[in-house]
Amino acid sequence: MSKWKSWSEFKLFGNCLLKSSIFRMTSSNHVAIARLAEQAERYNDMSFEMRKHIEALNGDISEDDRNLFSVAYKNVVGQRRSSWRAMCGIEKKLNDTDPKLAQVKSYKEKIEGELNDLCKEVLRILNDLLIPNASESKEKVFYMKMKGDYLRYLAEIQKESDEKDSINSAREVYQEAWNISENELQPTHPIHLGLALNFSVYYFEILDDKNKACDLAKKAFDDAISMLDNLKEDSYKDSTLIMQLLRDNLTLWSADGEDEDENQ
Known part of the structure; x- marks a missing residue:
């Protein structure tokens, strides 16, 4: 014998089940x-x-x-x-x-x-x-790096007063993320390297601080190189790709500095 007493009761149960599934x-x-x-x-x-x-x-x-x-x-x-x-x-x-x-x-x-x-x-x-x-350090660093990135993008298009707010906020967020990353992530971790790449670009493009940009990028690259033998296979491709981008930027930025010296 069916446990449903009536068609309306069965229909009501079906509708509830459908809604919960959706x-x-x-x-x-x-x-x-x-x-x-x-x-x-x-x-x-x-x-x-x-x-x-x-x-x-x-x-x-x-x-x-x-x-x-x-x-x-x-x-x-x-x-x-x-x-x-x-x-x-x-x-x-x-x-x-x-x-x-x-x-x-x-x-x-x-x-x-x-x-x-x-x-x-x-x-x-x-x-x-x-x-x-964000419960883990890598999640927090990932999201804070992303926050710094989008504040940087805002700074690119904003007028002077708003631009300063976005620039300062981006620097604070990047720096906080960097402090966590240096203490809790491996130098070869793709999230750590990605943060180093974008934070150094912020110094170069937004603050026009080539020395700081080069110092940060070089430190991240050198630290990762020293730990390359311990790099996990599942992150090898991502990590080495970002390391290549860091090195490319260093080469480009250093060349810009040499060109300026020659023109002085």
Whole structure:
């Protein structure tokens, strides 16, 4: 004999079960769609799905989710940063009487508005959901490096007063992350090396402090080289790639310094 007393009772149970199943599937569905969006190179969709996923889980996400979140917004923001730099290049080539100048400035401001909104969206997710839920040092360093990056991107496009706030905030966040990373992560860890790379770029591009940029990049590279024999196989590719980028920057920055000396 059926345990259901009536069709309405069975239907009510079915609806409750369906709703609970949908609730359980929501987060994984967001990730599945985000992965499809990544393959289709539709990064706006990818970032939207990852934001919804993170909000659904209140910031308690896996390492794979963390990487998807980073990739999504890096591409969405990166595309607009490239567009903004292109407009800046065109603007510099035009004189004040050129009728195209107003159009270029207007379009550049449109891109700046999009960048501003996206960067603040990432910072909100980091501050409200991800950093408070970071239980391990590598998670905290990853998120704080990311926070420093998006404050740096804001500084690139902001006016002087707001720019100073973003510059100072970025330096504080990068430095705090660096202190944790130096004490608790291996010199060869990809997250440690990635932080060194971006923190040194901040010194070079934002503060125009070439000596500090070179010192930080060189220390990170030399420390990693000394520990290369202990590098784990699963992180070898990522670590050595970032080390190559550090070395490339050092070569480039050192060459810039030599060129300046010759011109003096």
